[in-house]
Amino acid sequence: MSVLPSALLNLPGAVAGNGPDAPVAAHYGHPNAEQRALVEGSAVVDLSHRGVVTVSGADRLTWLNVLTSQKLDRLAPGTSSETLFLDIQGRIEFDCHLVDDGETTWLTVEPGQNAGLADWLQKMRFASRVEVADRTGEIAVLGSTAAVPGWGADGDSVAVARWQDPWPAIGEGGYPYTTDPDPAQHPAADWSWNEYLVPASVLTESGVDALPEGWTLAGTMASEALRVAALRPRQGMDTDERTIPHEIDLVRTAVHMDKGCYKGQETIARVHNLGRPPRRLTFLQLDGSGHTLPAPGSDVVVRPEGGTADEAEAAKARPVGTLTSVALHHEMGPIALAMLKRNTDPEAELLVRSGSAEDGWSFTAATQETVVSPQAGQVVGRQTGFLRKGAR
Incomplete structure (x- = not known):
């Protein structure tokens, strides 16, 4: 289904995004300033291309509880959650932000x-007392790192609902696939993200109606840079049709290991208790000396030994993974997420290989930092220890 371009793309300086973010602005002419404003909590990001679905009726939470990976039957009003619809093999079909x-x-x-x-x-309604509605186009999503003044979800607020990202806290029944289970030690421990659901009519060619004084707009270049730095996986970017939650650390926030049956549960439990996920998400610090960033989908290979990249050897090397998300962070420079084979040495220096044999290869040096531990899985006897601290 095609998504209509946002009205905010008509603002002066607006530049459309790429790929799934093409219907909204990548930036409005000042990407670095926009990213800083977003970090400081004084900007909102147009995410009106996100889909919005509602479920109403007396059985809505118990019904969704049966269908998804998260325990929802006793979800309190106003509490944000993340839940997954899985196929029978435990692969992610829909990753839902839910409130x-x-x-x-x-x-x-x-x-x-x-x-x-x-x-x-x-x-899937059958005899359940539920009503399902696709509200996309009627309700728009705006993102922010901070609470927007006057945009609470009650009274005469412009927002009809507010979702607060639980990442990287470990939810009830959740489990971390990092090496250290303490969320306070997670590199994104200070991550804060909100999605405000507002009437689409507040997005106009002159801006966002009711935006508080001193607040501005930021594009998806800014929000994506902060997301990648927070190691936050995104469906369709950091996942493919084979992805299971363990590979991207979503057992942490989107899976309840102790709830009743749901489609895909057998795979979730088997990998968690008896096996290890075949792939693992990793964070990459990219060499920033080049003029362009490598594109998502580029191969990741282990850098040949010898100190400098042997391009002939690197061109022939078998890929150990794929680049999934790429961003330019205002402090950290070029950064990325990649999906690697689980047994890839976490200490190995990597190269991102772009281009083709016919047109010529280009290589970008990359240093990996663990997101999902190579030892993740086989819960009994799991090792402890951890990854880096601090970067956002």
């Missing part, structure tokens, strides 16, 4: 996924 307001459960999904989710939910 219930006491009468309606609001779910937002990646651009274009709303129609598929709403259709599937309609087919």
